Amino acid sequence: MHLYLLPENIFLNISQEIKRVNIALALAANDSTKEVGLLDADIYGPSIPKMMNLKGNPELTPKNLMRPLKNYGIACMSMGFLIEETAPVVWRGLMVMSAVEKLLRQVDWGQLDYLVIDMPPGTGDVQLSVSQNIPIAGAVIISTPQDIALLDARKGAEMFRKVHVPVLGLVQNMSVFQCPKCKHETHIFGADGVRDLAKSLRLDILGDIPLHVNVRETCDSGQPVVISQPQSDAAKAYLRIAMEIVRRLPVPPA
DSSP: OBGGGBOSEEEEEESOHHHHHHHHHHHHHHOTTOOEEEEEOOSSSOOHHHHTTOOSOOEEOTTSOEEOEEETTEEEEEGGGTSOTTOOOOOOHHHHHHHHHHHHHSBOOOSOSEEEEEOOSSSSHHHHHHHHHSOOOEEEEEEOSSHHHHHHHHHHHHHHHHTTOOEEEEEEEEEEEEOTTTOOEEOTTOSSHHHHHHHHHTOOEEEEEEEOHHHHHHHHTTOOHHHHOTTSHHHHHHHHHHHHHHHHSOOOOO
């Protein structure tokens, strides 16, 4: 274990919160012996509480550390547990960084095997602060295949390389839409944009996530698809991606 009760395998996930939640759940589902944590570092738009069906304030330990809230076997910490659900966070950069530091350093995670950090979009202060101040095992970058999204994905990969965080690979999100009536498949956002980007960056593709309404509906209801529909194509995609992530994580020292 590292200082401040952080686990050996900490990795960053860059994309929509739905993907991060399901990947964290897939890590736990693939190996029931592993303890998984989910840290919501999106201070301005925390959504982990709703998607993980969690409410309430964290309890404090005798050492004055916050104890994560837990559901579906996942320990979760979010700014959303510390403010009202509809309250906006109108803070300047220094206050945001202070909040991120508190979520990182003042939480008793217990004995975790994996900690997934849910990052906000972009390559700003939060990403730099997290990657420079705690040991990160790797970053996973998730993008849809259209050109505009790929620009941000490339910037994210290059930023992590500059701060010496290994990029474990890319995931193509919303890769294909299958009509629920005729089963015809359409690549609404393009077919191979993320694969082309991975090739140019010399990175691996960890998997594809289909565009399906059940992914959105299940997270909106606080019952993510990996938990509520484990036999669905979307859930199976997350499970495969989680396996690919684990394969690429460094083996912690004995």
